[in-house]
Amino acid sequence: MITREAVSELDRLDPLALQRDAFVLPRDKIYLDGNSLGALPRAVVARMQDTLQQQWGTDLISSWNQHGWIDLPLAVGEKIAPLVGAGPGQVICTDSISVNLFKLLSVVSMLRPDRPLVLSAADNFPTDLYMVQGLSALLGEQRLRLVQVAEAEITDALNEQVAAVLLSHVNFRTGRILPMAEITTATQAAGALAVWDLAHSAGAMPVALDQCQVDFAVGCGYKFFNGGPGAPAWVYAASRHQNSVQQPLSGWMGHRVPFAFDPEYEAGPGMLQYLCGTPPILSMAALDAALEQFADVDMEALRAKSVALGTLFLELLQKTELAAELRLLSPSASEQRGSQLAFSHPQAYGLVQAWIERGVVADFREPDVLRVGFAPLYNSYGDIWQALEALREVVAEREHLDSRWRERQKVT
């Protein structure tokens, strides 16, 4: 039986424990939703103060050069690159995952003009599917269309009509990790390109884009990178693909010389061409500051703690009467899971709401999913202990069955 003391000892021995102090965390909450919105790093508060008062307020337009605003997209990209196993010159921070996927899917269509299919998983994060659908409507199904199969059937579904495989490295709902190396190899063996969405893996575990020879990837700034709500996203294009085609969202910031105001577009070198319009500097500066937190972090140690937090959660859950009712949707083997756990339960909505009232923040996902995220930079083992104590009290007091949430509960 795991005791409160044993849990405290885990925190005392945690090599990442000191990282927690770098975050502004609410005193009255246990936050298990860093996989939706990362917590606020203290460094961001100072950086935003400077960006507002000194850079924008005082130095005004000169800050584009004086404070490096113009270089931020590439600079932030280079901070992200080592965290996802990318060598220099392959990552840039820009736009949203959705917009970046549109760029990449267009590029895929140019690189594989005779192959109309984009293969994805039926339970991929919806925006990934939507962006294929949108481009397909624009180009026509003869040029591009979406094929969805189950995650486990991706490699079997490869054929000579497939231009690209578009998958999330970690499933947003179940947290299942897909084998990036294996699927990328199979994809390329079939003549297709591998496009990975790292929204739920980057910043929570080691990722090896270069080593897996991934073609393209996108990822998000506001989850495990703690860049703030709606932080700009990033895009990775392997060096070998950078000069062969030009993405179609050819806005002025991606021009080789934006301030020449040339009426003809000429793509900037390397990743610059993935820029489009003027980047949102306030949001990007916040992400830049947040990434400093990763400077000294060993991603293997981060992953080890992420796994340990999830394992502790499951072990402590066994001590509650809820254990028999919650159905684990995530893989039972920890090495197959990202930094989250998902369970289905007919009263999932009520559980999440009642848990929140006891100060524990997790996610409800339609139709009946309880999702718990672990952010190893700031979640402690003690957080997990307290979260489970609160959950036990919710169930003991039958708070999750309260009539206030009746309408959102799943009828079973």
Next chain:
Amino acid sequence: MITREAVSELDRLDPLALQRDAFVLPRDKIYLDGNSLGALPRAVVARMQDTLQQQWGTDLISSWNQHGWIDLPLAVGEKIAPLVGAGPGQVICTDSISVNLFKLLSVVSMLRPDRPLVLSAADNFPTDLYMVQGLSALLGEQRLRLVQVAEAEITDALNEQVAAVLLSHVNFRTGRILPMAEITTATQAAGALAVWDLAHSAGAMPVALDQCQVDFAVGCGYKFFNGGPGAPAWVYAASRHQNSVQQPLSGWMGHRVPFAFDPEYEAGPGMLQYLCGTPPILSMAALDAALEQFADVDMEALRAKSVALGTLFLELLQKTELAAELRLLSPSASEQRGSQLAFSHPQAYGLVQAWIERGVVADFREPDVLRVGFAPLYNSYGDIWQALEALREVVAEREHLDSRWRERQKVT
């Protein structure tokens, strides 16, 4: 002869004079570049503090509902709408001008499938031209291609092949106002759609999108709206066009029910379909706060002051020996000018640099253009007086001919 005292009297009588106190302005600068980057409103400082500490730091993920993050794109759009003459439900804040133009150009191509041409002005802001070029490369020139003519020849160039006319309301370089009503009417009479870029007009003068029956428009948040560097842009679609076609950047935030995580995209009602990915909340909150400044502003009074500032600049310029050397690129009639003046001069680069060293911030634009912007919310008539005094000293001391800027001067 205009005296310093007469200029001070103009400030005393200025109905907008009190607005200046709402901005953080550097004590040692005269800022005549609000048409590139608007100054920092004090309201933004307070709003960012709250958005960081209370909303992100403390309330975390719940802020999407609790603090209305999810509603920001439409809420900011509704704040912008009356400033550009748009009735409710036609403006949303999202992405950049460039990305929004891509959405609109795609829509144009769907609405006018048998007309391949997008007609624009050769000296339109380059990103407007680049976005047509990018979409053209993706769709093929049979479906869409750019035709550039001189601003004055737009209506003459209309024909049955033209799908849309894409113009800036105010030219970014010369400041010339194009006749929106007249060109829109002629465009529609030729069966084409009118798409206007309001980057250099919105927030500086009254704009009448609905009254001119404009089809689509885009605009920027970081110039006269003072939303901060790279603030999110906005897009206008006339009600009559909102349900006929679907823009192709169909990201999850534009879905009718984003949190249903439906694998099939279904566009949200009205302007919601113009959303794509998760919006950058920090940057958008800054813009939202900045727009509060316009709540009590009479746009006619704003325009009157903008014209008066420009006129005063030209009058005071006549008293300097530079008057004969600077060639006015802007229309000489004030009613044809936006809130800026542009001059060509072989030593334009040196003039701008030496002026900056004397505390006056204006813009250099390739190859030989000196651009001066007037932000009537915070520029005073005294600013103009001091700017001209400084310019006279620059020329008297021949500071603009300093060898430090020799390489960037135009060889004449």
